[in-house]
Amino acid sequence: MADERLPTNLSALPDHEFGFEQARHLLLRAGFGGTPAQIEAIAALGAERAVDYLVDVEDVSFAAPSADAFDRDILRPYTQAEQAAINEARRRRDENTLAEVRARRQQAQREDRRQMRRVQLWWLERMIETPRPLEEKLTLFWHGHFATSYRTIENSYHMYQQNQLFRRHALGNFGELLFWIIRDPAMLAYLDNNDSRVGQPNENLARELMELFSLGVGNYTERDIKEGARALTGYTFRDDEFVFVENNHDRGRKSILGVAGDLDGDGFVTAILRQPACSRFIARKLYSFFVGQVPERFEDIEPDRRRFIENLAARLLRDRYDLKPTLRRLLLSRHFYHEANVGEKIKSPADLIVGSVRSLRTPVRDLSVLLDAMNLMGQDIMYPPSVKGWDGGRSWINTSTLFVRQNIMNFLLTGKLPVGYDALATTERYDPSPLLEPLAQADPSAARDPERVTEYLLRFTLGRSPVDARRIISDFVESRGGRLTPDMVTGMLLLVTALPEYQLC
Helix, strand or coil, X not given: CCHHHCCCCCCXXXXXXXXXXXXXXXXXXXXXXXXXXXXXXXXHHCHHHHHHHHHCHHHCCCCCCCCCCCCCCCCCCCCHHHHHHHHHHHHHCCHHHHHHHHHHHHHHHHXXXXXXXXXXXXXXXXXXXXXXXXXXXXXXXHHHHCCCCHHHHCCHHHHHHHHHHHHHCCCCEHHHHHHHXXXXXXXXXXXXXXXXXXXXXXCHHHHHHHHXXXXXXXXXXXXXXXXXXXXXXXXXXXXXXXXXXXXXXXXXXXXXXXXXXXXXXXXXXXXXXXXXXXXXXXXXXXXXXXXXXXXXXXXXXCHHHXXXXXXXXXXXXXXXXXXXXXXXXXHHEHHHHCHHHCCCCECCHHHHHHHHHHHHCCXXXXXXXXXXXXXXXXXXXXXXXXXXXXXXXXXXXXXXXXXXXXXXXXXXXXXXXXXXXXXXXXXXCCCCHHHHHHHHHHCCCHHHCHHHHHHHHHHHHHCCCCHHHHHHHHHHXXXXXXXXXXXXXXXXXXXXXXXXXXXXX
């Protein structure tokens, strides 16, 4: 169907048009997919109640994986007594004492890198286990939007703090999150604002705050950057807490985005939020993440999609940047479910791995193997490649990453690694039988019919049933006797997950 027929308003899909395919699409985009039974349960709710179930995350209880083990003091600042002793050793040129100080610091840095790995594993486990998938999907969105890398800041606890900040505001108010991000220790360190002071303002945070976080190129001037940098002077942190250092703040008159006065960071953010470009920028980012990737330049977006984004931006502005009602309208819209938008996004590494575990109900086996595979596929969480985050889309796919994608699916389904097997492959043997239960309940004979099982699995995993895919699986089943044992169904899933279509959602 041609793009010109895409709905451009926020009109909602009626319940009678919300079935298995639409529920599957919703769970893939607003979460990480679901099992056939979960898809059918969501479909039975109807569009409005299904979206409310995903959006109203506070109504769903969740015993999250514990973060108590994370140590906030690995890289704590020196106490006054410790700093005085170091200063005295420097004055006396006591190389032995200074060498001990350096050795202790290096040991702390090594331990912090190990803790960063534990934080990554904790988040991956949380994405897999959460009953509030939209919350984690948006935490991932904000991590890519306000991209901050441990490689630069080298403080695992600050990365953990920022991750929790994104989770708290995942479906909250974008404006409020923007006020918090200029106070976030990880962001302040990442963009070098911690040493920005009157007379020596650092422009990094001011520039990215407008260019990448809120307005986009062409919607501010170089003077706005310089004046914004002055407004952010004195915004720093000590240990794990934001600190405003009055003596380092520029109290002079500033003019930012048409707003003049003795502006501080809050005044800077307020000026940003008043710009019409801000709501359009965030609406476009949400659209690219949930619906379909569009060009960064607003003028380059296909007209019908641009009009829909403009309507979404108007809704966001009307809701004063409250994300929940805007996302609710997006996820309910006919536009979201239009066939031009279904099965057209390339799965990110997180979508592929977390989604496969959650929808196919495979054993997790080894979180470290999954995390390493995400890295090899280009999405090392907590280590985005730059302040722009991940490009996504076609950048996820090349000959190298496709090889890893197929290998990791083989690992999840069988325990087989590129070299050898997972130690628990035998005891944690994958059983695909629960996936067929809805089919068997509807018609017991269907779960024993290879043709109907093939159709069912393709509809569930791909959202469609391509002729070539059916032929490949039928040939496989026939060549092995035609009896649908659990091992046979696992083999069928190995073939399905190796198809190009499985890389789409």
